[in-house]
Amino acid sequence: MKKNLLLITFLCLSAFSFSQRKSELIAQIDNLRTELDSLGQQLAEAKREISSSTAKAETLEAENVGLRDANATLLKNLGNFSELSKQNTKNVNSAMSALAQKEKQLSGINDMISANDSTAIVSLTRIKQTLGENAKVNVSEGIIVISNSVKGLFGSDTGSEFTEEGKAWLSNVAKVIMANPNFTTEIEGLNITGEFGPTFDQVAAVAKELVGTLNVPSDKLDLSAKDGNFREGINIKLQPDYRAFYAQAKNSVKIAQ
Template identity: 70%
Template sequence: MKKKLPLILFLMIATSAFSQRKSELFAEIDTLKTKISKVEQELAKAKREISSSTAEAEALKAQNASLRDANATLLSNMSNFSELSKQNSDNVDRAMEALARKERQLSGINDMISANDSTAIVSLTQIKKTLGENAKVGVEAGVIIISNSMNSLFGSDTATELTEEGKTWLAGIANVIKTNPNFKAEVEGLNITGEYGPTYDQVAAVASALVTTLEVPAESIAISAKDGNFKEGINIRLQPDYKAFYAKAKESTKVGQ
């Protein structure tokens, strides 16, 4: 029995040590399981964060691509707008240049019209001096009108032979026409009866005297007969040479261009 006691004690001690060791192993296993669980949780969390970051990265990538496209479109639109703005500016410049040319043309024509009006006014003064202050002379729309009656020129409404008074008056008219070569003369007969034959003969007699006797150039004289609207007589109408005026106006428009 004494020989077995040490063996029993050894076995008891060994058993106790083994039991303690086993408990420690179980404790370590539990600890490791806890750590593994914690690691798995952290790993799952990391995976979720990585997935979220990947999704955000993809979204940012898509947004970046969209922004690049929008920026390219904006740059293209800005380029088109700049080109359109330049074209509009060029159009405005051309329009202003055209307007300036038109203003110069109109200014030249207005100057010529003013010159004609001034010439008419000056000529009116000279004509009154030539024909006398009692002469019936006026200006209408830039046309100088010198009037006389049928009785004074022919002695009656139907006669066609000039009186001495009429010849003297026509001599003054001839002088006026010759000293104003820039004007065209028209012998106008006014009739109140509607019978234009006698009036036309009287007009022709006046024109003939001016050309054949008083040596007024035939190309400077025109004749007409019309309804006098309750007025009867002979008018000598002196007006600008419109053909020459339009030629000058045309030349003025060329210079203004």
């Protein structure tokens, strides 16, 4: 009887102990589940943060790539702009140099033209002193024009023999031509009838008198007969030697280059 009682007591104690341990295990399991749920939430939160951080990192990387590309493009454009600026500066300097060269050339030609005009004006004073104050002398576009009427030279419109007055006038004209060796001379006959034959004969007579009697070099004279447009007479035109002028201008251009 005692043995049965002890056995029952032992079994009861064992059952109670097992029950207690089971309760503890269940409690531990519940705690572990609670902790597991908490860890699961923390893991989920961490995953969300990681995902968000990854997305931000990818966005920043994309922006960084864009910025690098934009920076590279900007640097390239700056380089191109610098080269273009250098080229433009070079072109401007070249154009300015060419302009200065042209201005120098034109300045030399203008100086020669001014010198010819000045020479004509100075010569005009000397010519008037030679021919007399009443002589018909003027300057037009750098050309000195000495004029006389046909009647004053030949006594009539169609005459070819010089009057004494005409011979004296031609003698002074010859002095003017000889005193201005840098000028060329044109003997111009003006006609209002349209019959240039007699006019040219008169021009030739003037040339013959200047060359044959008054010793003017024949290579200094050019002859012409023209429509006088309601004017007639003989003009002696003294003008710069344009061939020499052009040669001098051409040489001036070469020197300026």
